[in-house]
Amino acid sequence: MLSKSLLIPTIILSSLSTYTFADNEKNFYIGADYYGVTNTDSNRVAEQELGPGYAINLGYSYKLAERWSIDGELEYANYGSTDKLNLDGDNPSAYGLDGSSLSLNLKPTYRLKSNGLYLSALFGFGHYNFNSSYYDYTNFLGAYTNDKGVGYSVGFETGYEFDQVIASLGYKQAYVNLNDIELSALYLGLAYRF
Known part of the structure; x- marks a missing residue:
């Protein structure tokens, strides 16, 4: 017999599985995002621009109503890097910074019409990693x-869903402790449903 702590997750997973097989849709997806420039700001270092970067995500879309769904996804993001060389003045120096994260995201999605256009909000929580280097010549x-820490992200996304391919444009802001x-x-x- 199942323990009480496993009973609720088992019921939820079985209802998701039943729903998935009943609507016969492709609910899993894998995708990749391109970050041109990521702006960073902190109380320790002046604003920096990282880039280019990328993200890889694996997700599941659960249909709530005719036009509403909620997506859960696991995302790895590499925000790129920056290198600065300062040879002016009496103190020549070099500075480098790069960042990455592993996050769990929730994306409530509304489909505008049956033509494939959609709008999503993004809420995420994850682990962030930053490497910095400094050299005084x-x-x-x-x-x-x-440096490693936890943080959360918010954002929005719009895009178009073709049959199995999804094209998107979005904005994300993350806050790390x-x-x-x-x-x-x-x-x-770009994402592919399967």
């Missing part, structure tokens, strides 16, 4: 840090 001193880092980016995406 005058004193021959360098430093490398690897690590030195109060904020990320913001526009992205273009």
